[in-house]
Amino acid sequence: MESALGAALFLILVAASAAQDGCICPMNKRTFCDMESGSCICMAVGSNQMVDCSTLTSKCLLMKAEMSTVKPRNFIKPKHAFLDNDGLYHPECDANGIFKARQCNNTDTCWCVNSAGVRRTDKGDQNMRCSELVRTSQILIELRHKEREAAFLEAEVENSLRQFIQKRYLLHQNFIPAVKYDYPFIQIDLKQNLMQKSYRDVDIADVAYYFEKDIKHDSLFHSNNAFNLSVSGEPLDIEEILIYYIDEKAPEFSMKQLSAGIIAVVVVVVLSFITGITVLVLTRRRKTGKYEKVEIKEMREMRRGQNA
Structure with a gap:
């Protein structure tokens, strides 16, 4: 813990010194920069990957830097407590700062992401495989x-x-x-x-x-x-x-990922369909019974007329 705090303090001091020399990354504040051979060289916090400060830094490196600067929580948590890490998680980036197709957290839960780092599949275990990074x-x-x-x-x-x-x-x-x-x-x-x-x-x-x-x-x-x-x-x-x-390819979520609202709409539609069929069948039965009674009555009257 002390070594981590020492490293963080060192990075802050380096960044402050570089800023005084005018060596900063104007496109990304989550970097530490230093002058080397007359050039301002900036590295991304959390990954130590060199970034091009003339353009935007990749989202993967930005998320990694943000997670690296988050102060850890040391409180004892209830047994079933969990975090929704779909928005922000500690990503795996390749050598170019691009999201790897498969991402996992520290509980051995894995999922597949798109090129924006957004989950596009259900979550699984360490055996989960993501064949490609869908753009x-x-x-x-x-x-x-x-x-x-x-x-x-x-x-x-x-x-x-x-x-x-x-x-x-x-x-x-x-x-x-x-x-x-x-x-x-x-x-x-x-x-x-x-x-x-x-x-x-x-x-x-x-x-x-x-x-x-x-x-x-x-x-x-x-x-x-x-x-x-x-x-x-x-x-x-x-x-x-x-x-x-x-x-470019449709996400691969299962039915369990449908929101409660969507499921409710589907249930209502199905129930309405079943109710409509039931009413139609009962109506036909009633009409059929009515027609049969009318036919029997008419036949009796015709027989009475013949006998007379």
Whole structure:
């Protein structure tokens, strides 16, 4: 424990010294930097992998750095307590800072992720195999801004967000096919398949992660790169963000992953169908019985007429 605290203190001192020399990574504050042969060299916290400070750092290295700086909890936990690690976990990254297809936690639970590091299968044990890293080719970012006296103009929202994303996150306009506005909701569509992405293009998953951190007031940029989101000079105050991931291959969740709401809808539909069939059968039986009684009555009357 003491050695870990000592190492953390050392990194803080190194980072402070480097900052005084003007050697920082403007695109990633979770780095420690040092001058080497006249060049500012920056390494990612938690992985010690060198990062390119002229562009965005991969989401995998960012998550690894964040988990490395989280203070461990030493309280005794109840027997059945558990953490939902789907949002943030300690990822395994390859030599290029990309998520490995299979991720596991310290309880020997494993699952498969997409290129954005988002779980796309049920969880299993150490025997679980993930044959490939499925690429996330589309991301939908849905925002809701605070109530205001009048809505923004749709064209102004689109232009402002396009320019903002391109300038702050270095994402080319080709990868932003649509920005839709329906007061107070905004939807930003990001698309990027592997054939379209060049080596220098930032990944849409990294863009979405940086953007989400900015919205949640936990910016990954240094303070001299402040987050100021506005539309035609007026601040755009976001109070909610949802991010949907669409992969090149469908996720492999089982029925048990369906939410309670979806299951309830399915049950209602099935029960309605069964009820409809039951009513139809009973109605036909009643009609058939009625028709039979009418026929018998008519035959009796005809016989009486013949006998008369």
